[in-house]
Amino acid sequence: MKLSALAASSAVLFALAAPVAAEPQAEVLHWWTSGGEAKAVGVLQEEFSANGGTWTDMPVAGGGGDAAMTALRARVLSGNAPAAVQLKGPAIQEWYEEGVLADISSVAEAEGWADVLPASIAEHMKCEGHWCAAPVNVHRVDWIWANAEVLAANGIEMPTTWDEFNAAADKLKEAGVIPLAHGGQAWQDATVFEVVALGLLGPDGFKKAFVDLDADTLNSPEMVAVFDQMRKMRGYVDENFPGRDWNLATAMVMNGEAAFQIMGDWAKGEFLAAGKVPGEDFLCESAPGDGYLYNVDSFAMFEVDGDDKKAGQELLAKLIVGPNFQKVFNLNKGSIPARTDVALDEFDSCAKKSSEAMAAASENGALLPSYAHGMALRGAQAGAITDVVTAHFNSDMSSEDAVKMLAEAVANSM
Numbered sequence: 487m488k489l490s491a492l493a494a495s496s497a498v499l500f501a502l503a504a505p506v507a508a509e510p511q512a513e514v515l516h517w518w519t520s521g522g523e524a525k526a527v528g529v530l531q532e533e534f535s536a537n538g539g540t541w542t543d544m545p546v547a548g549g550g551g552d553a554a555m556t557a558l559r560a561r562v563l564s565g566n567a568p569a570a571v572q573l574k575g576p577a578i579q580e581w582y583e584e585g586v587l588a589d590i591s592s593v594a595e596a597e598g599w600a601d602v603l604p605a606s607i608a609e610h611m612k613c614e615g616h617w618c619a620a621p622v623n624v625h626r627v628d629w630i631w632a633n634a635e636v637l638a639a640n641g642i643e644m645p646t647t648w649d650e651f652n653a654a655a656d657k658l659k660e661a662g663v664i665p666l667a668h669g670g671q672a673w674q675d676a677t678v679f680e681v682v683a684l685g686l687l688g689p690d691g692f693k694k695a696f697v698d699l700d701a702d703t704l705n706s707p708e709m710v711a712v713f714d715q716m717r718k719m720r721g722y723v724d725e726n727f728p729g730r731d732w733n734l735a736t737a738m739v740m741n742g743e744a745a746f747q748i749m750g751d752w753a754k755g756e757f758l759a760a761g762k763v764p765g766e767d768f769l770c771e772s773a774p775g776d777g778y779l780y781n782v783d784s785f786a787m788f789e790v791d792g793d794d795k796k797a798g799q800e801l802l803a804k805l806i807v808g809p810n811f812q813k814v815f816n817l818n819k820g821s822i823p824a825r826t827d828v829a830l831d832e833f834d835s836c837a838k839k840s841s842e843a844m845a846a847a848s849e850n851g852a853l854l855p856s857y858a859h860g861m862a863l864r865g866a867q868a869g870a871i872t873d874v875v876t877a878h879f880n881s882d883m884s885s886e887d888a889v890k891m892l893a894e895a896v897a898n899s900m
C-alpha cells in the first residue's frame with residue numbers, strides 16, 4: 487500500500503474508533519427569578535446553548551437564596567444533586583467538606599483564572615487548594631437607592647451621614663412619602679442591619695463583629711447604637727412591609743411610592759430592566775460611612791455521573807469566567823465583573839463607582855465580606871445573628887436587650 491493510502495485508511499480507522507464527544511448538559515439550580523435577575527441568567531443560558539449545551543433550569547424563587555438552599559439540601563440528601571448550583575461564601579467549603587463538590591481545577595488552570603481574578607475572590611473559590619467554584623460577579627451590598635424626582639420634589643440630597651438620612655426620612659414621612667421601601671424577610675432585615683453596622687462601627691468594627699465574632703465588639707455600646715438606628719429604620723417603613731419581596735420594594739422606589747431602598751446592586755438590575763436611567767430616574771450612593779461590603783455570586787459543580795453532565799459542568803465553568811459572559815451578564819445583573827480585565831466602558835456610573843470604591847477599599851483594608859449574603863460566616867453563625875436582628879426589628883425589644891441576645895446567640899452558635 488502506498489504511504490498516502492495507508493495514512494488515509496488509518497485516519498478513517500481512527501475517526502471510527504474515536505469516542506463520540508459527550509453533549510454537554512447541565513441542570514442549574516439558582517434563585518434568579520426577579521425581572522433583572524431572570525434577564526441576567528438568560529444570558530448564561532443562551533451562551534451555554536450557543537456552545538452546544540442543553541440547559542435544564544431549576545429556579546427556586548426567594549431573594550437571598552434561603553429557599554434555594556433548602557431545595558439543594560433535599561436534592562443532595564436524595565442522592566440526586568443538580569450539576570451546577572448558585573452557591574457562595576463559606577457554604578462552598580461546607581459542601582466540599584461533605585464530599586459532594588467536583589474539583590474544577592482543570593478548567594480553572596486551562597483558562598488561567600488565577601491571572602484574571604483578584605486574590606480575595608479566588609480564595610472564596612478554593613477548597614483545600616482546589617478550585618471548587620466559578621465566580622460570576624461582585625455585588626456591592628452597602629448602597630442606598632433613591633427616586634430622583636421624589637428627592638428633588640422634597641428638597642432632599644442623597645444623605646452622607648446617618649443623621650442626614652434620618653432627617654431626610656423624617657421630612658419625607660411628614661410629606662406623606664414612605665421613606666424606606668423594605669420587605670420584612672429575615673435576609674432583607676439582615677441586609678439593612680449590616681449596612682447600618684458598617685456605617686456606624688466602621689470597617690474595623692464590622693470586621694471584628696461579623697468576621698471575627700469578637701465578643702467585646704458584639705456586646706459594645708457601639709452595637710447598641712446600631713440597634714437604635716434599626717429601631718429608627720423600623721419607623722420609616724410602611725405597614726405592609728411584612729413578607730414583601732425585595733423587588734417589590736424596589737418597584738415602590740421606581741414608582742415614587744417610597745423614596746429610598748437599602749439593598750445590594752441587584753436592585754439596579756431591576757431599575758435597568760424597567761428601563762430606568764441611573765442619575766436621571768434613580769440615584770445610587772454608597773450608604774453613609776466607609777468600607778465596601780462585597781457579595782460574590784458563584785457556581786459550584788456537584789459530583790454527578792455521566793460524561794454529558796461532566797462536559798456540561800466544564801463548559802459552564804469555562805463560560806462563566808469567560809470575558810464575554812462577565813461583561814454581558816453583569817450589565818444586566820447590576821454587579822461588576824469578577825475578572826479584573828473586563829473594560830467597564832459600557833457600564834453605567836453606579837458600576838464605575840462600585841469598581842473604584844472596591845479598589846480603594848481593597849487598598850486600605852476596608853473591603854469586607856457581607857455577612858447577610860453568606861460571604862463572611864458559616865451558616866449557623868450567620869443564622870444566629872439574623873434571628874436576633876429580625877426578632878428586634880419585629881418587636882419593641884430594647885437595643886440593650888438585642889445586644890445581649892446577640893452576644894449570647896453568637897457564643898452558642900460556635
Ligand code: BGC
Pocket residue numbers: 517523548549550551625752781782783859
Ligand atoms: C444574591 C444576588 C441576588 C439577591 C436577591 C443575593 O444574595 O447574591 O445575586 O440577586 O440575593 O435574590
